[in-house]
Amino acid sequence: MSPVRPRRVYIETWGCQMNELDSQRMAGQLMQQGILPTREPEEADIILLNSCSVREKAEQKVYSRIGEYRLFKRTRNDLLIGLCGCVAQQEGQRALDRVSDLDFVVGPARVGELNDVIARRQAGERVVATGFPEERTYDIDAVSRHGEYKGMVTIIEGCNKNCTFCIVPQTRGPERSRPFAEILKEVRHLLDYGFMEIELLGQTVNHWREPGGDLDFADLLDAVASLPGLQRLRFMTSYPRDFTPRMVEQVGRHSNICPYLHLPVQSGSDRILRRMGRGYARSLYLDLIGQLRRARPALALSTDIIVGFPGETEEDFQQTLELMEEVRFASVYAFKYSPRPGTAAPRLDGEVDPEVASERLQRLFQTQERIQREINQGLVGEEYDVLVTGWGKQPGTQMGRTSCHRIVHFAVDSQPFPLGGMTRVKVESALPHSLLGRLVVP
Numbered sequence: 001m002s003p004v005r006p007r008r009v010y011i012e013t014w015g016c017q018m019n020e021l022d023s024q025r026m027a028g029q030l031m032q033q034g035i036l037p038t039r040e041p042e043e044a045d046i047i048l049l050n051s052c053s054v055r056e057k058a059e060q061k062v063y064s065r066i067g068e069y070r071l072f073k074r075t076r077n078d079l080l081i082g083l084c085g086c087v088a089q090q091e092g093q094r095a096l097d098r099v100s101d102l103d104f105v106v107g108p109a110r111v112g113e114l115n116d117v118i119a120r121r122q123a124g125e126r127v128v129a130t131g132f133p134e135e136r137t138y139d140i141d142a143v144s145r146h147g148e149y150k151g152m153v154t155i156i157e158g159c160n161k162n163c164t165f166c167i168v169p170q171t172r173g174p175e176r177s178r179p180f181a182e183i184l185k186e187v188r189h190l191l192d193y194g195f196m197e198i199e200l201l202g203q204t205v206n207h208w209r210e211p212g213g214d215l216d217f218a219d220l221l222d223a224v225a226s227l228p229g230l231q232r233l234r235f236m237t238s239y240p241r242d243f244t245p246r247m248v249e250q251v252g253r254h255s256n257i258c259p260y261l262h263l264p265v266q267s268g269s270d271r272i273l274r275r276m277g278r279g280y281a282r283s284l285y286l287d288l289i290g291q292l293r294r295a296r297p298a299l300a301l302s303t304d305i306i307v308g309f310p311g312e313t314e315e316d317f318q319q320t321l322e323l324m325e326e327v328r329f330a331s332v333y334a335f336k337y338s339p340r341p342g343t344a345a346p347r348l349d350g351e352v353d354p355e356v357a358s359e360r361l362q363r364l365f366q367t368q369e370r371i372q373r374e375i376n377q378g379l380v381g382e383e384y385d386v387l388v389t390g391w392g393k394q395p396g397t398q399m400g401r402t403s404c405h406r407i408v409h410f411a412v413d414s415q416p417f418p419l420g421g422m423t424r425v426k427v428e429s430a431l432p433h434s435l436l437g438r439l440v441v442p
């Protein structure tokens, strides 16, 4: 008798933290069925592509990957390939029509139904599980957090903002907050498992509200940060207009709320912000940054910026560069505008020449690189508590994150630290994207 080979799943994830968590949920559901994760697509019985559709390039990438993996079916006719995530929601049946080797499509709000979808496929049906049902399966025990140093907890799904560039309201559906008690239970459960870092997730995380109640994100922050054993609390992504003074106060009050915030500004020009439908002006954003920095002087900020949005002139772009000089972000995620189906911006006039947009993006990166180099240089000589997150490229080195989310590399001479552990490091030199340090012996 030949030994029974365990069944394997290979999951490829693109995009945001929500997708990462969805992948952990899918892996966990399959592991409960005895199907184990693998890093090798060649040896998988199930391949799941958890896709992102925020820009066109990401969408193209997933289709080209399906094209590669479907070739495995020539020798393995029992292999299943599933399209998940935001492209799945956007494309639905179209994806099955386009790729005959695709077995099923599962949208972000239907992740909890994966086992059922696979069972139906095995019975012969090519399933499309998309849309936003009221009732959702969400089993917190079935999340595979293996190898992760932080526990991610969704507190709010979907988005009701109507930014003219953004496809997310269509792919992740209308906004929907999870109940307060359920969130606290999940965080406690993670702390019991020994997670030191918790990350609260949502497309507009600070717009969380107790369903049918009065509590808002400030109350939730206060309650979660007060839980015993929680060393680091993060949350993303905050929407600038939804940040209230009560939330700023909580960020100032709880030292375990990490002094790091991701606050997408998208543009430094009021004219472009208006065309984007962001609902705030540059002055509101800068005022908020001022409040936050008064509450937490060591606060590190990151942001998202779109360049080449329809109608963006050189002057508008200059205002974005000026805002970057004024705020001095610790990091910036910048993208060229990409028209998305079903959004309003493609109908706006003033299309920006792609070469002009590329050139602006390059200048933006240069500016930011200089700012980051200067900021990081100023951290040389400082000591930080570092959460160990991985191994360095050089043998004998490890890496980790400060509470303000900076990457630190350091040498370990004897026993390496377990991932997820804490140590203390003194910064000895700085690069634009990371710090180099040495262990501080207590």
Ligand code: 5AD
Pocket: 054, 055, 165, 166, 167, 264, 266, 304, 305, 306, 335, 336, 337, 338, 339, 340
């Ligand atoms: N084109 C380019 N960038 C986009 N983003 C969202 N939609 C688009 C688009 N159509 C960027 C925004 C957002 C980040 C997650 O992706 O900056 O904050």
